Amino acid sequence: MLSFLVRRILIGVLVLWIITMLVFGIFFVAPNNVAQTLAGRQATPETVALVQHRLGLDDPMWLQYLHFLGNALKGNLGYDYYHLVSVNSIVADAAPKTASLAIGAAVLWLVLGVLNGVVSAVRPRSLIDRGLTGFALFFYSMPTFLLGLVALYFLYYRLTVAGFAWFPAGGYVNFSQDPLQWARSLILPWLTLALVYAATYTRLTRASMLEVLGEDYIRTARSKGISERRVTFRHGLRAALTPVVTQFGIDLGQLVGGALVTEQVFSIDGLGRTSVQAIDNQDLPVIIGIVLVAAAVVVVANLLVDMAYAWLDPRVRLS
Amino acid sequence: MTQAADVDVASPEPGVPVAPIAGRSPWRLGWERLRRDRVAMVSLLVIVLIFAFALLAPLVASLTGHDPNAQFRQTGLTPDGLPEAPTSEFLLGTDDLGRDILVRIAYGARISLLVGVVATVITIIVGVVVGLAAGYYGGVIDTVLARFVDVVLSFPFLLFAVSLVSVTGPSLWIAITVIALFSWASVARIVRGQVLSIREKEYIEAARSLGSSDVRIMALDVLPNVLAPVIVYSTLLIPIVISTEATLSFLGLGVPPPTPTWGGMLDESRNYYQQAWWFVVFPGSALLLTTLAFNLFGDGVRDAFDPRADRLMKG
Numbered sequence: 001m002l003s004f005l006v007r008r009i010l011i012g013v014l015v016l017w018i019i020t021m022l023v024f025g026i027f028f029v030a031p032n033n034v035a036q037t038l039a040g041r042q043a044t045p046e047t048v049a050l051v052q053h054r055l056g057l058d059d060p061m062w063l064q065y066l067h068f069l070g071n072a073l074k075g076n077l078g079y080d081y082y083h084l085v086s087v088n089s090i091v092a093d094a095a096p097k098t099a100s101l102a103i104g105a106a107v108l109w110l111v112l113g114v115l116n117g118v119v120s121a122v123r124p125r126s127l128i129d130r131g132l133t134g135f136a137l138f139f140y141s142m143p144t145f146l147l148g149l150v151a152l153y154f155l156y157y158r159l160t161v162a163g164f165a166w167f168p169a170g171g172y173v174n175f176s177q178d179p180l181q182w183a184r185s186l187i188l189p190w191l192t193l194a195l196v197y198a199a200t201y202t203r204l205t206r207a208s209m210l211e212v213l214g215e216d217y218i219r220t221a222r223s224k225g226i227s228e229r230r231v232t233f234r235h236g237l238r239a240a241l242t243p244v245v246t247q248f249g250i251d252l253g254q255l256v257g258g259a260l261v262t263e264q265v266f267s268i269d270g271l272g273r274t275s276v277q278a279i280d281n282q283d284l285p286v287i288i289g290i291v292l293v294a295a296a297v298v299v300v301a302n303l304l305v306d307m308a309y310a311w312l313d314p315r316v317r318l319s
Numbered sequence: 320m321t322q323a324a325d326v327d328v329a330s331p332e333p334g335v336p337v338a339p340i341a342g343r344s345p346w347r348l349g350w351e352r353l354r355r356d357r358v359a360m361v362s363l364l365v366i367v368l369i370f371a372f373a374l375l376a377p378l379v380a381s382l383t384g385h386d387p388n389a390q391f392r393q394t395g396l397t398p399d400g401l402p403e404a405p406t407s408e409f410l411l412g413t414d415d416l417g418r419d420i421l422v423r424i425a426y427g428a429r430i431s432l433l434v435g436v437v438a439t440v441i442t443i444i445v446g447v448v449v450g451l452a453a454g455y456y457g458g459v460i461d462t463v464l465a466r467f468v469d470v471v472l473s474f475p476f477l478l479f480a481v482s483l484v485s486v487t488g489p490s491l492w493i494a495i496t497v498i499a500l501f502s503w504a505s506v507a508r509i510v511r512g513q514v515l516s517i518r519e520k521e522y523i524e525a526a527r528s529l530g531s532s533d534v535r536i537m538a539l540d541v542l543p544n545v546l547a548p549v550i551v552y553s554t555l556l557i558p559i560v561i562s563t564e565a566t567l568s569f570l571g572l573g574v575p576p577p578t579p580t581w582g583g584m585l586d587e588s589r590n591y592y593q594q595a596w597w598f599v600v601f602p603g604s605a606l607l608l609t610t611l612a613f614n615l616f617g618d619g620v621r622d623a624f625d626p627r628a629d630r631l632m633k634g
Contacts, residue, residue: 011466015473023479026486137618141610143562145569146603149585149592157593250472257477261566265589275478276570279485287482294475302473 008306012299019295020072023288024065038081055081068288077292078285080278087289090274095293097172098270100182101189101262102255106248108194109201114237114244116198117205121240122232124210132202140199144258148192148265155188170267189266193259197251204247208240215239242309249305253298256290345547345624352623359619365612373428380426383410385419387426388577392417402595412597415587420597423579424605430573430580431609434495435561441499442560443553446506447545451537453507454514465511471504477566484572491574498563502556509552513545547624554617558610565606581606 038051052058056067071078077087116136120129139147156169167188173181212218213236221235222228251258260272267273271290278286343351353359372379380386395403395417405412411421453464480497487493517523518541526536567573568582576583581602588598 011469012473015470018470019474019479023482026483137614138611141558141562141614142607143565143569143582143610145566145582146585146606149589149599149603153592153596153599253473254476257475257479260477260481261570264570272478276481279481282485291475291478291482294478295473298473298475 004306005303008303012296012303015299016292016295020069020288020292021065023291024061024068024284027282027284027287068285072292077289080286081283082281087285090286091271091289091293094269094271094274094290096175097268098256098259098263098272100172100175100186101193101259101268101270102252104186105190105193105197105259105262106252106255108190109198110248112194113198113201114205114241116202118209118232118237120202120206121209121213129206133206136199136202138199139195140203142196142199144192144196144261145265147196148189148262151188151192152265155191170265172268172270189262189268192265193262200247200251201244204244205240208243209236212236212240245305245308249301249308253301256294256297349547349624353619356619356623359616359623362612362616362619365608366616369428369609369612370432372425373432376422376425376429380422383408383419383422385409385422387422387579388418390416390418395419402591402598404595405597411601412595414584414598415591415595420584420601423584424581424602427579427581427584427602428605428609430491430568430578431561431564431606434491434498434564435557435613438495438498438502438560438564439553439556441495442502442556443506443549445499445503447510447542447549449503450507450510451514451541451545454511455518455533455537455541457515457518461511464507468504468507468511471501472508474501476501480567481570481572484567489567489572489575494564494567494573497567498560502560506549506552506556509548510545513548514541517541517544551617551621551624554613554620558613558617561613562606562610 038055043051049058056064059067068078075088077091079086080090113136116132120132123129152169156167159166166184168185171185173185175182213232218231218235221231226235256271259270260276262268263270263273264276271294275287275290278290376387385391391409391413395409395413397403402415403409403413403417409419409421411419411424414420414423449464449468453461453468480501483497484493523536523540526540531540564573565580565582565585568580569586571583571586573582574580576587584602585599585606588595588602592599
């Protein structure tokens with residue numbers, strides 16, 4: 001177990017290191033006119049050079065990279081080019097918004113998806129199974145941004161026009177400021193993200209449950225006289241959850257990026273939207289900081305998934 | 320020829336010829352199963368129609384007399400400068416610049432399908448080659464390739480794609496490259512898993528003892544046996560790719576305007592959805608119809624070609 005953990009953490013660090021190099025490399029190769037933009041249109045070449053020097057942009061690539069890496073190891077992600085705000089504080093500001101969106105949606109889709117999948121699998125080919133499977137396929141085929149637009153049209157615009165201003169069109173209210181408004185501002189984004197993801201989980205849970213329910217030990221459990229509900233949930237679902245957990249780990253890890261589209265549609269200034277803005281400004285420290293944080297989330301999520309396997313399925317030994 | 324060979328054992332009465340029982344390959348069996356799947360066949364028809372619509376886009380343009388990028392500021396916009404609702408001239412209405420939405424959807428279909436097919440093909444080729452090599456050679460090659468696959472799969476895909484495109488500038492080929500770059504790894508993982516078990520089969524040993532080269536064994540003995548899951552996966556990959564391309568275009572990172580793309584049209588519609596429902600509904604429906612048809616067809620293909628599907632359906 002310990003050697004497993006150490007190995008996985010080492011691989012995780014390796015992944016993060018490769019990502020920093022790649023992002024750095026990409027933006028270094030690209031023509032960069034940050035200094036020109038900052039210095040203004042009228043600036044003399046000397047001024048531009050001065051700005052470049054101040055930002056450390058005139059150093060050779062490897063020096064800039066080492067500089068960044070050294071600071072990052074000390075927990076400092078650097079400062080943005082334009083307002084010299086620390087990237088740490090930018091990330092700290094945006095992360096709770098993405099987390100609120102992601103965690104709320106994750107809870108919603110996990111419950112919705114797994115429950116639908118179980119209901120479908122218990123009565124395969126029944127009317128309810130066909131209904132739920134079709135429902136899932138519909139949302140599975142729906143790109144997130146399209147569902148977001150549809151939600152905005154019907155649940156914001158149409159409802160508001162009809163006199164029911166239940167949901168705002170976008171924006172974000174801090175939880176500490178007003179928990180109720182926080183939830184209200186997030187309902188549509190949650191719903192958008194959750195419905196798209198839940199579809200995958202319904203399909204996955206259904207397939208996995210069908211397979212597990214055909215196993216011999218399920219028949220054994222039934223023949224022992226255990227109630228059907230207990231057989232389904234305690235014996236069946238537990239074993240069927242392994243692929244679901246795998247998927248959940250992948251999705252949760254990718255969610256910083258996955259939430260980007262939803263943040264964009266509903267104007268939530270989370271990590272995704274902030275990174276898109278930073279990319280427009282070629283604000284390298286911010287981009288690299290957010291990509292790094294996002295990658296770290298992926299690495300941690302993968303680790304948690306592997307540990308969850310062992311807990312769910314006693315046959316799995318971590319090695 | 321001996322006497323015994325002349326006796327037709329399959330025939331109940333001597334002398335009456337019967338059709339010989341033709342051996343049916345797994346492919347044929349799969350195809351016959353697929354053909355009986357009504358949902359899959361309807362989806363296939365829809366896919367064919369979408370392809371036809373895309374191919375005939377110039378015809379749509381000449382029938383309506385509207386170029387996809389022509390701006391009809393007089394006839395295609397309301398006096399307030401807003402998009403015009405569907406009329407007999409603009410069957411699906413116009414967009415914010417007075418362009419014909421029907422014609423633009425037809426041209427947008429070309430981009431969606433082109434990216435969907437090309438990116439999927441590249442993804443599959445790279446994934447199969449890497450997966451074959453990793454699974455077949457094993458050892459150091461496998462370790463290195465498998466770790467590499469792990470690294471690619473741990474990338475925050477969309478964020479990274481966004482950074483990459485922002486540097487290179489958006490274009491059709493960049494969109495295809497970005498999508499393929501991040502999709503091949505899961506194909507490689509599937510293929511590798513299959514090859515690991517096939518590698519130990521007797522017929523591989525036989526081929527090797529006959530002196531076949533590694534490349535020959537991989538291409539002729541291993542590849543055909545991993546093809547079924549690969550085909551199933553590719554049919555299910557196409558809608559994901561199409562939807563990713565639309566997302567990139569929506570974020571302004573796909574094919575740059577004025578080239579019509581479904582994602583790009585939906586992006587442009589965001590400021591007008593309150594006044595012009597057709598601006599959202601028609602491109603959105605085209606996109607959804609396409610991904611839905613591919614997914615339904617892909618499900619059918621999986622049920623027909625995946626040997627495990629039978630067991631799953633029995634429940």
